[in-house]
Amino acid sequence: MAYFLIRRTIGFVLTLLTVSVVVFAVMNILPGDPALTILGIEASEQALENLRRQLGLNDPVHIRYLNWIGAALQGDFGTSHSFRVPVSELIVERLPLTVSLAISGMVVTIILALVLGVGAAANHGKPGDWGVMFLAQIGIAVPSFWLSILLILLFAVTLGWLPPGGFPGWSDPVGAVRALIMPTAALALVQGAVLARVTRSSALEVMRLDYVRTARASGFSRQRVLWRHVLPNALVPIVTIVGLQFASLVTGTIVIENVFSLPGLGRLIFQSISNRDLPTVQALVMLFAAIVVTVNFIVDVIYVFIDPRLKART
Amino acid sequence: MALTQVSVAFSGAVALREASVSIAPGARLGIVGESGCGKSMLGLCLMGMVPDAAQVTGSIRLNGQELAGAPERVWRRHRARDVAMIFQEPMAALNPLKRVGETVMEPLMIHEGLSRPAARARALALFEEVGLPDPAASLRQYPHEISGGQRQRVLIALALACDPGLLVADEPTTALDANVALRIIELLVRLSKSRNMALVFISHDLAAVSRATEQMLVMYGGDIVERGPTAQVLAAPRHPYTQGLLGARPGLENRGRTPDGRRKRLVTIPGTVPPLFDLPQGCRFSGRCGQEFAPCARHRPQPTALGGGQEAACHLLSPLHAGRGAA
Structure with missing residues (x-):
């Protein structure tokens, strides 16, 4: 177990290092001069040159990379060109919204998928199963931004139950929750459809196994057999997909936050890219990558807790 | 428990044809035949666990109560408490994520309403009764940590948990080494005698049936072709x-x-x-x-x-x- 954790941690660090190189390289290859973006096209060549020197843009690439990484390790991601405040401040301000959205989206996804997937497997080949699979197919086919627009049309414009977008801030908890309902639904319905299919097929596979027959022979109720014997054994592929889905959920927030005008990291990264705000984009891409890698790390550890057989092997 | 004229059919294919069997308390009955002869289907009839797609006709009576065609809910009340079953593959028949002690405690807590400590004490006693070495340590082991013979003992302990009147053993020794199989047979016979529990021993191994049972049925193609006292049938x-x-x-x-x-x-x-x-x-x-x-x-x-x-x-x-x- 200790060996497993050490190996995983090394992998974790190496992945982030690789990501940082790629991010830095891509941002430097991209056309566009940050100095020009900051000062505008009417700035004099002298002023531009001074700013470039001040920002360190004239240093060799590897020096710039090391400077950036060194500062980032100390929590200093530089100053945003467009917002004129430290990037770390921007992140701290906007992270809670995106994290809340991603976590609530994931929780709803998992609940939806487990209930529908296990229910479909239990009714294998019956109308309930077909219904769930039909809805899941639609869910997979529908892009989340389009679903968001439909939700806004129905619940905000026509029915007026929920705000169409925007975020009142955490000081208004009821308003904050109301503002997050539709974005969460837009994320979860699409991801839940994928996960429900995985859950169903994994549960069907387990239901054929001998120990499920043993559980039935022990006189347990259908529900008990399904949730206590089938589901835990069906979890390994489900957890794998949940790990992958969390990544697409985090990136999905970029689209969703723009559709619902939520001031989160997704919206911030979108704006920073349009503004050629290099320090902000670099920091945010690193942050998104770190979140995804961390979640995958957690997933690997969860496997060991689900299946005692893995503990012997790691 | 008595089956009268029980047939099981799958859309035209007959898996069991008008089988009549009655099992007295404490009796030990062997069922012998090749794969696909209907012997396992007969065993599943005793548990009410015939696959959903099958049509079952005839009468299945347990202590005078008619159970043929009874819904799952009714059967469930009798499983584990009146009729229990152990299966062929002890490797696959235990939930790999549960400690074997937990597996045996589960029916005790669910069906008998025992508290966890009480269920653990009963599971320990059962593990002793089925002859697991170091029963206390076994409670905390996972199925992958113990041998095939020990797993079959755990499954027997699980089957005995709610003190059933009838134990159906479907090829309990087929997947085991010969000497381990022999000891499992001895255990089943001993338990049947000490608990006055009827035993239905399904096997294609005539030697095992001759050791385990007093009466036997020979099945072929869904029919019972011969029956009688085990020693007599095997001798003549x-x-x-x-x-x-x-x-x-x-x-x-x-x-x-x-x-x-x-x-x-x-x-x-x-x-x-x-x-x-x-x-x-x-x-x-x-x-x-x-x-x-x-x-x-x-x-x-x-x-x-x-x-x-x-x-x-x-x-x-x-x-x-x-x-x-x-x-």
Whole structure:
């Protein structure tokens, strides 16, 4: 177990290092001069040159990379060109919204998928199963931004139950929750459809196994057999997909936050890219990558807790 | 528990044809036959666990209560408490994510309403009773940490948890080493005697059945072809199929070389078991039987009493055809 954790941690660090190189390289290859973006096209060549020197843009690439990484390790991601405040401040301000959205989206996804997937497997080949699979197919086919627009049309414009977008801030908890309902639904319905299919097929596979027959022979109720014997054994592929889905959920927030005008990291990264705000984009891409890698790390550890057989092997 | 004229069919394919079996408290009954002969289906009938797609007809009575056609909810009340079952593959029959102690405690807590400590104490006593080495440590082990024989003991402990009146053991020793199998058989016989628990022992291993049981049934193609006291049937089989089955046993007496110096071949029953949807209408064994004559393919033979409680369903033995082929 200790060996497993050490190996995983090394992998974790190496992945982030690789990501940082790629991010830095891509941002430097991209056309566009940050100095020009900051000062505008009417700035004099002298002023531009001074700013470039001040920002360190004239240093060799590897020096710039090391400077950036060194500062980032100390929590200093530089100053945003467009917002004129430290990037770390921007992140701290906007992270809670995106994290809340991603976590609530994931929780709803998992609940939806487990209930529908296990229910479909239990009714294998019956109308309930077909219904769930039909809805899941639609869910997979529908892009989340389009679903968001439909939700806004129905619940905000026509029915007026929920705000169409925007975020009142955490000081208004009821308003904050109301503002997050539709974005969460837009994320979860699409991801839940994928996960429900995985859950169903994994549960069907387990239901054929001998120990499920043993559980039935022990006189347990259908529900008990399904949730206590089938589901835990069906979890390994489900957890794998949940790990992958969390990544697409985090990136999905970029689209969703723009559709619902939520001031989160997704919206911030979108704006920073349009503004050629290099320090902000670099920091945010690193942050998104770190979140995804961390979640995958957690997933690997969860496997060991689900299946005692893995503990012997790691 | 008594089955009367029970048939199980899957859209035309007959897995079990009008089987009648009654099991007295404490009795030990063996069911013998090749794969696909319906012996496991008979076992599943006793548990009400016949697959959903099957149509079951006939009467299944447990302590006087009619259970044929009863819903799952009713059957569930009897499983584990009145009838319990252990299966062929001890490797696969235990939930790999649960400690084996938890597995045995679960029915005790659910069905008997015991608290966790009480259930653990009972599970410990059961582990001792089934002869697991170091029962206290075994409670905390996972299935992958123990051997096949120990897993089968755990499954027996699980089956005994709610003190059933009948234990159905479907090929409990097939997947085990010979010496481990022998000890499992001894354990089942001992438990059946000490708890006055009926035992239905399903196997294709005649030696195992002869050790484990007092009465036996021989099945072929969904029919019960011969039955009687185990020792008597094995000593003097009357149905051609039973005779063939006994002849096909690899044993010391069949070893060695024939007088002209060739290696003795194992005697086999010619042909293979026909698929369930293509069974002969009359005697299921017709077509493979060496002593077949006119009525076999068309008419189903009825059981003929042969004395001493033995009976066999074969036209050769029927008084109607007395004298035919009485070799």
